[in-house]
Amino acid sequence: MARVGFYGDVPGPPIPPDYLKRWLLQIDWATAYLDETNFAHPLQGDKLIAKNSLSWTALTLPLVIPLLLVEPAAQTTNTTPTPIGPVFGWDPSVYPITGTWYLEVTLAVADASATATVDLAVVGGAQVAGSAITTTSTAFSRKQSSALTMPTGAADLVLRLSTNNASYAAQIKGARLIRFN
Numbered sequence: 001m002a003r004v005g006f007y008g009d010v011p012g013p014p015i016p017p018d019y020l021k022r023w024l025l026q027i028d029w030a031t032a033y034l035d036e037t038n039f040a041h042p043l044q045g046d047k048l049i050a051k052n053s054l055s056w057t058a059l060t061l062p063l064v065i066p067l068l069l070v071e072p073a074a075q076t077t078n079t080t081p082t083p084i085g086p087v088f089g090w091d092p093s094v095y096p097i098t099g100t101w102y103l104e105v106t107l108a109v110a111d112a113s114a115t116a117t118v119d120l121a122v123v124g125g126a127q128v129a130g131s132a133i134t135t136t137s138t139a140f141s142r143k144q145s146s147a148l149t150m151p152t153g154a155a156d157l158v159l160r161l162s163t164n165n166a167s168y169a170a171q172i173k174g175a176r177l178i179r180f181n
Contacts, residue, residue, distance in 0.1 A: 073108070073140070074161065075171040081160035084172065087123055091154045099181045103128075103145040105159075106173040107135045114163050116170030120148070120177075123156040140173055148177075 074084045109116035113136075120131035129149035135141065151157075163170035 073171040073173045075169040076161050076163065077166045077169050078162055079164060079166055081117070081119060081121070081127075081162045083121075083123070083158045084161050085159050085175070088157045088177075089154070090151055090157045092150070092152060093154075095150075095177075095179075099179045101148040101150050102178045102180070103131045103133065103148060103175065104142060104178055105133055105175040106140050106142050107133060108137055108140045108171045108173075109135060109163060110138065110168040110171070111165075112136050112138055114165035114168035114170075116172075117162050117164070118170070118172055118175070119160050120145075120157055121160050122151065123158050125155075127160075128157065140171070144178075 076082045076084070103118075103120050105118050107116055107118055115134050115136050117132060117134045119133070120128040122128070128151070130146045131148055133143045133145050135143060159172070159175055161170050161172055
């Protein structure tokens, strides 16, 4: 008797893309609205691990949920920076400003004669200093910004994408903020 799924040699049925998309969107919604009222019997973190006992060398914050398995890359042919993706709520009381923050993206452009640019900006405001990343590569590759000067107060941040040639689209597959101590 052949076993199916995780326990046998025969893989289980494929996961339909619309189901996977719904599942990822539910995770996004759950984490976006997570607070202490979501748990009937909360457990304080300091009951498990002493405060300040962990020293992280890097902290990663995804800015774009990786729906790349079910959707194509975000793209634009606009020559002015165009907001893409969701708004990210930056709050220095939650995300420490100590250490050095970087923007990391997976970026490409439709033709090597064009340049794709992505940056991080305050919604309706200025670019976060150090966040501009460019590429002339037609293959998706991971790029990292120079050190960022993050806002010192709470701010809504958004990724912006542009190309220097409207005939060739700039494309992005993912982005995240990384903090190194």
